[in-house]
Amino acid sequence: MSQEKLTWYEAQVVKDMFSTMGGRAVRGVMSNYFSSRIYTGKLGLIQITNYLEAMLEPEERRALIICDDFTQKFAKKITDYLDTINMEWKVWPGAIPEVPIETIEEGARVCEEFKPRVIFGIGGGSVMDTVKMVLIKYEKPEENLLMILPFFGSLGLRKKVKFWIAVPTTSGTGSEVTQAAVITDTSRKPPKKIEVLSDEIFSDITLLDPYFVKDMPPFLTMATGLDALAHALGAYVSNWGTPFIDALNLKAIEETIKYLPRAVKFGARDMEARSHMQMASLMAGIGFGNTTTGIDHSLGHSFGKIFGVHHGLSVGLFLPYSIEFQYKVTDRWKDLLPLFKIKPENKSRDQLFMEFIEALKDFIRSIDGPTCVQELTRPKIEKEEYMSKLDLAAEYANDDAVSLTSYRPINKELYKKIYEYAWDGKFIDF
Numbered sequence: 477m478s479q480e481k482l483t484w485y486e487a488q489v490v491k492d493m494f495s496t497m498g499g500r501a502v503r504g505v506m507s508n509y510f511s512s513r514i515y516t517g518k519l520g521l522i523q524i525t526n527y528l529e530a531m532l533e534p535e536e537r538r539a540l541i542i543c544d545d546f547t548q549k550f551a552k553k554i555t556d557y558l559d560t561i562n563m564e565w566k567v568w569p570g571a572i573p574e575v576p577i578e579t580i581e582e583g584a585r586v587c588e589e590f591k592p593r594v595i596f597g598i599g600g601g602s603v604m605d606t607v608k609m610v611l612i613k614y615e616k617p618e619e620n621l622l623m624i625l626p627f628f629g630s631l632g633l634r635k636k637v638k639f640w641i642a643v644p645t646t647s648g649t650g651s652e653v654t655q656a657a658v659i660t661d662t663s664r665k666p667p668k669k670i671e672v673l674s675d676e677i678f679s680d681i682t683l684l685d686p687y688f689v690k691d692m693p694p695f696l697t698m699a700t701g702l703d704a705l706a707h708a709l710g711a712y713v714s715n716w717g718t719p720f721i722d723a724l725n726l727k728a729i730e731e732t733i734k735y736l737p738r739a740v741k742f743g744a745r746d747m748e749a750r751s752h753m754q755m756a757s758l759m760a761g762i763g764f765g766n767t768t769t770g771i772d773h774s775l776g777h778s779f780g781k782i783f784g785v786h787h788g789l790s791v792g793l794f795l796p797y798s799i800e801f802q803y804k805v806t807d808r809w810k811d812l813l814p815l816f817k818i819k820p821e822n823k824s825r826d827q828l829f830m831e832f833i834e835a836l837k838d839f840i841r842s843i844d845g846p847t848c849v850q851e852l853t854r855p856k857i858e859k860e861e862y863m864s865k866l867d868l869a870a871e872y873a874n875d876d877a878v879s880l881t882s883y884r885p886i887n888k889e890l891y892k893k894i895y896e897y898a899w900d901g902k903f904i905d906f
């Protein structure tokens with residue numbers, strides 16, 4: 477593959493640099509805290525509308541609403557408010573799952589024609605990530621998305637779009653408050669998920685109104701909820717946290733354990749659980765967005781792409797293995813024992829850890845989530861097919877940006893071994 481096709485984090489020099497520095501040594505560059513203005517509840521949309529009215533000159537009141545086929549049904553809720561401040565608007569329901577680069581280019585063309593000063597994104601992670609990338613391509617058409625350097629490379633966005641407003645319709649991705657987008661490079665065969673990081677793609681405003689998530693079906697509630705759990709837990713155990721971020725991740729884990737089962741079971745009949753899961757997801761989003769996820773995300777990105785499995789389901793499945801892999805180098809998981817109601821009395825480190833992993837797996841099973849690949853039903857994967865693709869899966873996982881920040885150094889061979897163990901739930905003993 478030619479060098480131009482690689483992302484910055486696939487370059488060998490970057491991998492070498494990170495592996496010699498180790499996680500905590502480079503944490504300095506990951507200790508800035510970014511987030512949006514966050515409006516919650518039923519009054520949030522009114523408050524945002526008032527804010528836009530105050531901030532935008534009449535000639536600037538042009539809003540593009542980016543959504544997908546499914547979430548375009550929510551657009552009217554927004555446009556009704558925009559009409560009250562004489563805002564011109566256009567709905568573009570062109571976002572699609574996996575965020576292929578072609579879609580991003582199409583979105584930038586729509587912007588070029590309509591010239592929005594405000595962009596709303598209504599949807600799950602794919603819509604959020606589409607908006608982030610469209611924002612870059614619209615404002616900086618010459619920018620190579622694969623080579624945007626986080627931490628150091630300022631892009632100079634917001635010269636055309638004044639406000640990007642995130643309206644999540646799922647509770648889990650946290651994408652409404654992160655500086656990351658996962659997109660698909662369709663020029664690779666097979667296509668590969670790649671990450672783009674920039675502190676300028678955070679949404680300026682986030683609206684958490686339970687109205688937009690209340691009708692999520694149980695499967696989506698479960699899968700996106702597992703994504704939130706993986707963000708918070710993976711980030712906490714990763715050893716990159718700071719006290720500010722640790723507090724958010726701990727609370728996000730606690731809230732998810734308490735409210736996700738209720739949200740899955742009762743859906744729109746339990747708006748309290750819906751609302752708590754929105755907040756848990758947001759806290760986990762800030763939690764991992766300002767540190768890193770665990771390798772459950774590199775394992776899950778690659779696995780999900782190759783076998784067509786939902787992102788949240790993929791990372792939730794690999795979460796126990798990701799933590800088991802870090803067991804040799806950290807005790808951070810011990811802080812989580814009270815959340816899983818495990819008492820440390822007279823137990824060895826090994827015993828406690830096994831109890832912790834079992835409690836985590838029990839929780840995942842309690843909401844009908846899979847804890848090993850052979851348990852997966854959406855889709856069902858045959859063992860032979862799975863094993864035959866593990867070299868590719870390991871290669872993609874190893875080239876994932878998350879691999880750079882694994883507290884315990886990892887490589888392709890170790891990834892392959894983890895994938896093998898995850899077939900039937902074997903404990904990571906290497």
Ligand SMILES: [Fe+2]
Nearest residue numbers: 649703707791
């Ligand atoms: Fe995720």
